[in-house]
Each structure stands twice: as structure tokens, then as C-alpha cells.
Amino acid sequence: MTLGQCTFCGACQSFGCANYSKATPQTTILPVLLKRPNFELRTDSEVLRILLDSDGKRATGVEYVDTSNRRWEQPADLVILGAFMLENVRLMLLSGIGRPYDPRSGEGVVGKNFSHQTSSNAQLFFADKLINPFIAAGAMGIGIDEFNADNFDHSGLGFFGGANVRVNPNSGSPIGYRPTPPGTPRWGSQWKKATAETYQRFAQVGASGSYFPSRTNYMDLDPTYKDRFGRPLLRLTNDFSENDLKMSAYVTERAAEIGRAMGAKQVIANQRKGPYSIVAYQTTHINGGTTMGANPRMSAVNPYLQSWDVHNLFVIGSSNFQQNSSYNPTGTIGALAFRAADALRNQYLKNPGPLVPT
Amino acid sequence: MKIHNLIGLALAACVIGAPALLAQDEQSFEKIERGRYLAVLGDCVACHTAPGGKPFAGGLGLETPFGALVGPNITPDLATGIGAWSEADFWRTMHEGIGKNGVRLYPAMPYPAYTKVTREDVSAIWAYLRTLEPVRNEIQSNQLMFPFNVRRPATSVWNLINFQPGVFQPDTSKSEAWNRGAYLVEGLGHCGTCHTQKNITGGDRGGEALQGALLQDWYAPDVTSDLRTGIGGWSTDEIVRYLKTAVNSFGIASGPMAEAVEHSTSHMTDADLMAIATYLKDSPGKKNPPPITSLPADDPRMIAGKAIYEDRCAACHISSGAGIPTLFPRLANAPLVQSDDPTSLIRVVLAGSRAGATAAAPTAPAMPSFAWNLNDQQVADVVTYIRNAWGNAAQPVQAGDVGKLRDRLQRQAATGG
Numbered sequence: 001m002t003l004g005q006c007t008f009c010g011a012c013q014s015f016g017c018a019n020y021s022k023a024t025p026q027t028t029i030l031p032v033l034l035k036r037p038n039f040e041l042r043t044d045s046e047v048l049r050i051l052l053d054s055d056g057k058r059a060t061g062v063e064y065v066d067t068s069n070r071r072w073e074q075p076a077d078l079v080i081l082g083a084f085m086l087e088n089v090r091l092m093l094l095s096g097i098g099r100p101y102d103p104r105s106g107e108g109v110v111g112k113n114f115s116h117q118t119s120s121n122a123q124l125f126f127a128d129k130l131i132n133p134f135i136a137a138g139a140m141g142i143g144i145d146e147f148n149a150d151n152f153d154h155s156g157l158g159f160f161g162g163a164n165v166r167v168n169p170n171s172g173s174p175i176g177y178r179p180t181p182p183g184t185p186r187w188g189s190q191w192k193k194a195t196a197e198t199y200q201r202f203a204q205v206g207a208s209g210s211y212f213p214s215r216t217n218y219m220d221l222d223p224t225y226k227d228r229f230g231r232p233l234l235r236l237t238n239d240f241s242e243n244d245l246k247m248s249a250y251v252t253e254r255a256a257e258i259g260r261a262m263g264a265k266q267v268i269a270n271q272r273k274g275p276y277s278i279v280a281y282q283t284t285h286i287n288g289g290t291t292m293g294a295n296p297r298m299s300a301v302n303p304y305l306q307s308w309d310v311h312n313l314f315v316i317g318s319s320n321f322q323q324n325s326s327y328n329p330t331g332t333i334g335a336l337a338f339r340a341a342d343a344l345r346n347q348y349l350k351n352p353g354p355l356v357p358t
Numbered sequence: 359m360k361i362h363n364l365i366g367l368a369l370a371a372c373v374i375g376a377p378a379l380l381a382q383d384e385q386s387f388e389k390i391e392r393g394r395y396l397a398v399l400g401d402c403v404a405c406h407t408a409p410g411g412k413p414f415a416g417g418l419g420l421e422t423p424f425g426a427l428v429g430p431n432i433t434p435d436l437a438t439g440i441g442a443w444s445e446a447d448f449w450r451t452m453h454e455g456i457g458k459n460g461v462r463l464y465p466a467m468p469y470p471a472y473t474k475v476t477r478e479d480v481s482a483i484w485a486y487l488r489t490l491e492p493v494r495n496e497i498q499s500n501q502l503m504f505p506f507n508v509r510r511p512a513t514s515v516w517n518l519i520n521f522q523p524g525v526f527q528p529d530t531s532k533s534e535a536w537n538r539g540a541y542l543v544e545g546l547g548h549c550g551t552c553h554t555q556k557n558i559t560g561g562d563r564g565g566e567a568l569q570g571a572l573l574q575d576w577y578a579p580d581v582t583s584d585l586r587t588g589i590g591g592w593s594t595d596e597i598v599r600y601l602k603t604a605v606n607s608f609g610i611a612s613g614p615m616a617e618a619v620e621h622s623t624s625h626m627t628d629a630d631l632m633a634i635a636t637y638l639k640d641s642p643g644k645k646n647p648p649p650i651t652s653l654p655a656d657d658p659r660m661i662a663g664k665a666i667y668e669d670r671c672a673a674c675h676i677s678s679g680a681g682i683p684t685l686f687p688r689l690a691n692a693p694l695v696q697s698d699d700p701t702s703l704i705r706v707v708l709a710g711s712r713a714g715a716t717a718a719a720p721t722a723p724a725m726p727s728f729a730w731n732l733n734d735q736q737v738a739d740v741v742t743y744i745r746n747a748w749g750n751a752a753q754p755v756q757a758g759d760v761g762k763l764r765d766r767l768q769r770q771a772a773t774g775g
Contacts, residue, residue: 002685002721007673019673020685020723032720 001028010134013171021137045072048229050079050095050313059313065229077352078312078344082337085319089219089289090234098290098300098309101218103237109300111219113288113322114236118163118209118244120272122256124264125181126201133172133199141168147251148326149210159246161210164326165255168206172199182268203264205255208283209248209272213322214241219289240274248272285329288322290315292336294356302356304343305336311354314340386485393486396479399630400472400546401622405429415439415493420466421574422560427466430499435492448484449477454523465520465560474526474545520561532640535629539637542630543568547622552578552614568641570697575766576613577702579694584643586751587693597635598628604714609687609694610723613702616714624716650753653746659754663743666736670728671744679748685723690748700755703741704763707732729767734760 004020012022020027033039047064051073061075081088092098092110101112143166145151154160171177179202184194222235249271256269293299296308305320307313316337318329347355397403406429408417416431416439434441440448440458447458455469456462463469472480526545528537543549555563555571570580570587583590589597592608600606601623604616611619623631653660668677675681679690689695694702705711710727728737734757741760745752 002682002719002723004674004682004685004723009673018726020721027721031715031722035715035720 001032003027006137006139008135008137008140010136010171011173012136012138014173014176015171047083047091048094048231050081050091050097050310052095052097052310056096057310059310076312078314078348080314080316082316085286085289085317086219086234088315088317088319090221092290092300092315093221093234094231097307097313100220103216103218106215109291109296109298111289112300113213113215113291114217114219114238115211115213115287115322115324116238116276117283117285117324117326117328118211118240118248118272119207119282120163120209120248120252120255121204121206121270122252122259123179123268123270124203124205124259124262125198125266125268126203126263127265129263130200131169131203133169133177133202134174136169136171138168138170141166143167147207147254157246157250159243159250161212161244161247162326163207163209163247163251165205165207165251165258167203169203181266203259203262205258207248207251207255208326208328209244209251210326211244211287211324212241213288217288236278239276240272245272245274283328285318285324287318287324287329290317290319291322292320296358302354304347304355305340306343306348306355308354308358312352314344316340389482389485390489391486392479393482393484395625396475396483396546397486398622398625399542400475400483400548401618402432402483404617404621405466406432412491412493412495414487414490415495416497416499417495422466424560427464428497428499430497431493431495432487433490433493433495434488435494438494438496439492440487441492445481445484448487449480452480452483453477453525455517455521462517468548468551470521470562471545471548471550473521473523474541476525479546520557520559533636535633535636536640538630539633539635542634543637547634549581552576553581565645568638569644570699572699572701574614575701575705575763575770577694577697577699578614579697579702580643581638582641582643583639584647584693587647587696587698588641588643589638589693590643591691591693594632594635594639597638598631601626601631601634602628602716603718604716605684605719607683607688609681609692610684610713612706612711612713612725616712619714620716624718650751652749652751653742653754657746659739659742660746662736663739663741664747666732666740667743667747670732671740679744679750684719685721689744690750692750695744696750696752698753700741700745700752700759701763703744704737704755704760705767707737707741708760708764709767729764734758734764 002020003023006021007019009019016022016024016026030041034041044067045064047062048071049063051060051063052058053060059076059079061073062079063071063073065071081091083091089111093100098110099108100110101108143164145164148162148164150162152162177199178195179198180191180194181198185191217238220235220237221232223232225233225235227233252269252271256267259267290300291298292301292303292305294303296302299308301307301315301320305314305316307315316333318333320336321329321332343355403413405418405420406414406416408415411417412433414432416429419426419428431439433439436442443458450456451458451463451467452469452472452475454473455465455467526541529540532540550562550567552573553568553571555566555569557563568581569584571578580588582588585591592600592606596606596608600609600611601619603624604611604619623634626634655661655664667675674686675689676686679688681688697703706725708727708729710725712724713722715722732740737760738755738757742754744750745755
């Protein structure tokens with residue numbers, strides 16, 4: 001596959017790329033697969049559950065529903081669950097695969113250890129510098145790792161972990177991107193004036209920080225709320241740990257120092273504060289729930305992402321690891337997926353069964 | 359005694375004949391596999407398969423100025439295919455354009471090219487076609503309008519004017535590769551079916567082989583060694599790469615050529631592709647082409663066209679017209695762009711296009727349609743600009759021609775044609 005040069009049109013986020021400059025499944029994988037006679041992509045289909053044989057040791061396929069609300073059974077010799085981490089966890093729970101996590105006893109594995117990314121930023125308002133937010137690309141981002149992980153002296157700081165500090169110029173989209181200084185009214189002529197003044201005089205130094213799991217952060221099936229098919233929704237029980245909030249306060253202040261050194265007339269340090277809420281966008285980098293591990297008592301899948309309980313089910317996604325050590329998880333997901341695919345092709349298909357003895 | 363002798367003679371004949379019979383065994387894997395490869399070279403599947411249909415079971419409509427012809431079912435089905443044919447029937451079809459029971463075929467079946475194919479190669483294709491699974495699929499092949507649908511006399515006269523039967527004769531003064539290339543281009547490859555201008559009866563125009571022609575609202579460009587409108591500026595390696603992968607440093611196969619590459623040329627051996635390139639590089643371009651100069655940059659059409667180009671086209675094709683190798687075709691010094699006939703260029707601006715995809719180059723980048731946001735004059739201006747910028751030189755494009763093509767494309771889209 002060939003990708004094109006980026007023309008810095010600035011419309012990366014929320015849009016497809018007409019220049020073929022963005023690597024996505026649509027531009028890198030699907031066109032190749034769609035050419036294969038044995039490949040079919042069935043869109044507009046939602047899997048309701050994974051079907052198991054009578055003793056629950058083997059998956060026999062999936063049940064899915066189409067847009068006409070017709071339900072279908074798709075038989076399968078092999079099921080690969082890659083439905084984003086939340087739906088991975090939910091489909092495991094709905095299908096009765098693996099032992100659900102119980103926060104009281106600490107027993108069970110599916111849904112255990114939700115984690116996010118502890119993100120924060122310093123907002124910089126300039127008087128005399130012009131920044132063109134509409135000419136940008138994610139790949140133009142610059143980051144420093146001086147305040148990440150163990151790259152700095154934690155003596156006396158009272159926390160572990162850290163953050164990657166970076167400036168990621170992104171789409172200055174005409175309606176979505178309206179930074180204004182604190183104290184600006186939310187509407188009216190003052191808001192319009194501040195919007196016009198600030199659009200090209202604003203930048204942000206972000207901190208993408210570690211988020212460590214705890215036994216009180218987890219996912220389970222909601223006892224009350226159900227979807228249109230009557231299936232329980234996924235319930236998330238989660239809050240920031242004291243450790244991660246202390247980390248955020250420290251690193252966000254370092255980001256603010258960078259902003260002041262850049263000559264901003266006003267710097268607002270927005271350290272991450274609790275309690276946890278999903279209402280305002282933070283990042284989409286959430287993790288955990290079908291942990292990969294060497295011990296079936298502590299993990300849902302083995303080191304090849306194969307379910308400990310149902311050998312012809314492989315689960316792939318950021319649900320496989322519950323530690324977020326600051327960086328975005330995509331690279332790790334990709335590496336684990338390749339490793340699982342290698343084990344599938346070179347070991348499992350030759351001799352279907354558990355790849356790791358229990 | 360006499361009877362005994364006769365039987366003895368017959369037995370002797372059988373013993374002597376046996377090895378020869380074995381060599382011609384229709385079940386010989388080697389022969390069938392060679393026939394399969396030759397059928398790919400001839401791209402039989404292109405006309406004899408309906409979109410989404412079973413291969414060789416017929417059904418693709420070919421629009422001609424005289425009406426539609428539909429590729430028949432050539433699987434060995436007795437009732438609807440060619441299951442009741444003999445190899446001799448098939449040879450006559452390929453060599454003379456005369457089907458079973460003496461029916462004269464229309465030259466949409468490119469027998470004026472296939473006549474050059476050797477008896478041995480036709481026999482191998484026949485052996486391969488016999489191995490296909492018979493598919494029951496009735497095809498109404500002749501959908502021409504009156505009087506062209508009255509077949510026999512019309513096509514006989516046509517043959518008198520346009521058809522010279524005869525197997526390819528090598529030119530001993532040329533290399534082996536050149537001769538192999540000529541055999542493929544003029545014969546099974548039937549390149550001239552699209553790339554050679556037709557006379558008023560639909561036959562090839564003499565002396566204009568491969569110099570470009572219009573077919574089904576696509577202009578199949580000049581593929582001779584002409585430096586401006588042909589591929590004289592491409593090295594043999596670049597020609598091979600184009601035919602093998604659908605892309606090279608200059609451009610990407612699109613439209614009907616994308617299908618020809620996907621179905622046929624990308625499956626050819628490197629030696630055959632090199633032979634084709636050798637022959638094309640030696641094919642003469644137009645004799646005494648009229649001198650042509652670029653429109654001046656201050657021509658109002660060039661000023662308007664440049665402004666549209668910078669807004670709509672330059673993000674991919676680059677302000678310098680250089681394109682992005684293997685992704686967005688080069689426009690500067692590109693043969694198709696400077697073709698005498700701008701139909702293909704107007705067409706891709708109006709309707710968009712998706713390039714061909716091969717195993718070696720699977721990207722298949724798409725060009726968006728601009729029919730909805732550029733009017734006829736704007737399309738004419740931007741195409742005129744592209745044809746006369748960066749050292750290109752070609753006749754300007756008229757808004758009226760854009761409008762006519764727009765109407766035809768809309769009608770085709772409406773009728774699913």
C-alpha cells in the first residue's frame with residue numbers, strides 16, 4: 001500500500017484523508033483483504049454474544065443482529081474478539097466466558113483493573129505570537145520524556161510514574177476549536193471578541209500521564225440498565241488514585257514552566273483532578289479487563305491472547321493490559337496482535353488446542 | 359486372409375499412432391496449464407464474464423456505435439455454452455471469425471487479432487476451456503440495432519474491407535523478444551482493439567496501429583514510441599512495471615486499462631512483458647504530426663484553469679504537475695494528458711476514477727468526481743490548463759464537449775450502463 005504526502009490541511013481529526021496520508025485500516029489493510037476471495041467484511045452487524053458448545057470449552061460461532069433486527073448465527077472454527085476493549089469485556093461477560101471479577105473477594109479476572117491515561121495540560125495565551133492552528137498535523141507533535149516514568153528523580157515527590165509532555169498541534173476546526181481565556185463569558189459579544197482574538201494566539205502543552213490499576217477500578221454487567229436487545233450495559237466503577245493525581249500536579253507544573261519560558265502572557269495549569277468522570281473528553285486510551293498473563297487465576301487470556309477457558313477464542317485490544325505507563329496504547333496493541341497472529345498461524349492452526357498448558 | 363491383413367495393418371497403425379495421440383492428450387496438465395495462461399494473455403474473461411458472474415459464462419455487454427454485443431457463454435455447457443463444439447469449430451472461430459454452423463461473428467470478438475494466434479496455442483486454449491465447469495447461462499449475444507443485427511452479409515463485406523486471416527509471421531530481421539512481443543500485441547493481447555483508431559465500419563485504420571482511439575467514452579491513448587503523446591519516454595522497465603503492477607513512475611492504470619492489467623497483464627511472465635515492451639518501444643508514432651505549441655500562460659483559459667488547479671487538484675497532483683509516484687499520476691509530460699482526444703481526461707474530472715490494484719500495488723487510489731462542483735466551462739478550463747502547463751502542449755478543450763460527455767455519463771449512470 002502507498003500513502004501520500006501530508007499537505008498539512010489540518011483536518012486530520014474527525015475526517016477521512018483524501019491525500020491518503022493517514023494510516024488507517026481503510027487505507028492500509030482492508031483494500032488488500034477485500035481482494036481476497038475468502039474474505040468478507042460484513043458491515044452494519046452487531047455481535048450479541050459468542051456461542052459456546054454444551055460444555056462451554058469451545059466457541060461454535062457468534063450470534064449477530066443486522067440493521068433489519070434479524071438475528072443470525074455465524075458458525076466459526078475460530079473466533080477473534082476485537083471489539084474495542086469495553087465491548088471485549090462486555091461480550092466475554094455476556095457470553096459467560098471466564099470468571100467475572102469480584103471486587104470484594106479480588107477473585108475472578110474478566111472486567112478486572114480498568115485504567116485510563118492521566119491527561120492534563122497547560123494553556124498558553126500569547127499577546128504577540130501568531131499560531132496557525134488550521135495548518136497542522138498530528139505528526140508535527142513534539143514531546144519530551146524528561147518527566148516520564150523513571151526518567152527523573154522521584155525523591156520526596158510522593159508518587160511514582162510520570163508523563164510524556166508534548167505539544168500536539170491539531171485540527172483548528174472552525175466551529176469545534178474556540179479557545180478563550182478564563183473569565184470570558186460563554187456567549188455574546190464579549191465571547192465573540194475573545195474568540196477572534198484568541199484563535200491564533202493560543203497553544204497548549206499537554207501531559208499524557210501514567211495511570212496505574214487498582215482493585216477498586218473495574219467493569220461488570222450493570223444490574224439496572226439494558227440495551228435495546230435487553231442485554232445489560234457495561235458498568236464502570238473507577239476513580240483516580242492519589243498517586244496519579246500527585247503525579248499530574250507535578251508534571252503539569254513543569255508543562256506550565258515551559259509555557260512561561262515561551263513568553264505566554266497568561267499560563268493556566270490544568271492539572272487532573274478527581275473525581276473521575278467520562279463526561280469531558282480526556283483521551284480514548286482506556287485499558288484492562290481481559291488481562292494477558294501467565295497464570296489463569298490472575299488473567300483472562302494467556303500470553304498469546306488465547307482465552308484460558310475457550311481455546312478457539314482469541315481476544316485482542318487494550319483490554320489485554322491494565323497498566324498505562326503514559327504512552328498511547330496503539331503500538332502495544334499492534335505488537336500483541338502480531339504476536340497472537342503469529343502463534344495462530346504457526347502453532348494453533350496446526351494443532352488446535354491450548355497454546356499454554358494449564 | 360485379406361481380412362486378417364487389414365486387421366494387422368490397423369493394429370500396426372494404432373501402435374504407431376499411440377505416442378502421437380498421447381502427446382495431444384487433452385487431459386495433459388502441461389497443455390491445459392499453457393491454455394489457461396494463454397486465456398489470461400487474451401483476457402477472454404473480460405468480455406465473457408458478467409460483473410459478479412461466473413468466469414467465462416458470458417454476459418458483459420460491449421457498447422459499439424452500432425448497438426450492444428454481449429460476450430457469449432464459453433463454458434462447455436451443451437445447451438448454452440460451447441459444449442457441443444469441436445476443436446475445429448473453435449479454431450475457425452479464432453482464426454476466421456466463423457462460429458459453429460458457419461455463423462459469422464461480429465468483430466467485437468477480436469478475431470482480426472486472434473487470427474494471428476498459432477494453431478498450437480488455439481488448441482491449448484481449447485483444451486483449457488474444456489476443463490471449465492459447464493455453466494448453464496443463456497446469453498442473447500446480438501443486441502445490435504437494425505440493420506446491423508442482420509449478421510451474415512454485413513460481416514462478410516466487413517471482412518473484405520478489414521480482415522486478413524493468417525497466423526503471425528515473424529520478422530526475421532527483428533529479435534526474438536520483438537517477435538514474441540509483436541505476436542502478443544497484435545494477436546492474443548489484441549491491444550489494437552482499444553488502442554487503434556477505427557474506420558467508419560469499425561475496422562482498424564491502416565497505418566495508425568496503437569496510436570490511440572476512442573471507445574466507450576474512454577480514450578485509449580497512443581502506446582507507440584511517440585515522445586509527446588505515446589510512451590516513447592518510458593523505458594522498457596517502466597512499461598513492464600506498468601503492465602505488471604498497474605503503476606509506474608509516470609502514472610496508474612485506470613478505467614478499462616485497470617481491468618486489463620488486473621485480469622491479464624499482471625499475470626503475464628516477466629519475459630512476455632519485456633517482449634511486449636520491446637515491441638511497443640519500436641512501434642512508430644504518428645507520421646508528420648501537426649506542430650503544436652502550448653497556450654500562453656496569460657491566456658484567460660490558462661489563468662482560470664490554473665486557479666482551479668491550485669484549489670482542486672494541486673494537493674494530490676502537486677503544483678508542478680509531478681504527482682506522487684505510484685499514488686497520484688504525473689500530469690507534466692504525460693502522454694494521456696497531451697492526447698489529441700481529451701475524453702479520458704474530461705471523464706476522470708467529471709466522474710472520478712479508481713485506479714487498478716494488483717498484488718504488487720494494492721492501493722487502488724481514487725480520484726474524486728468534480729461533476730457536482732465544477733461547471734462545463736470550469737472543467738474545460740482546468741483540463742485546458744493541465745494540457746498546456748509545465749511544458750505540455752495540446753488542443754484546448756471546449757465547454758460544449760464537456761457538456762456532451764457529462765450528459766452521456768449521466769445517462770449511463772441512470773441506466774446503470
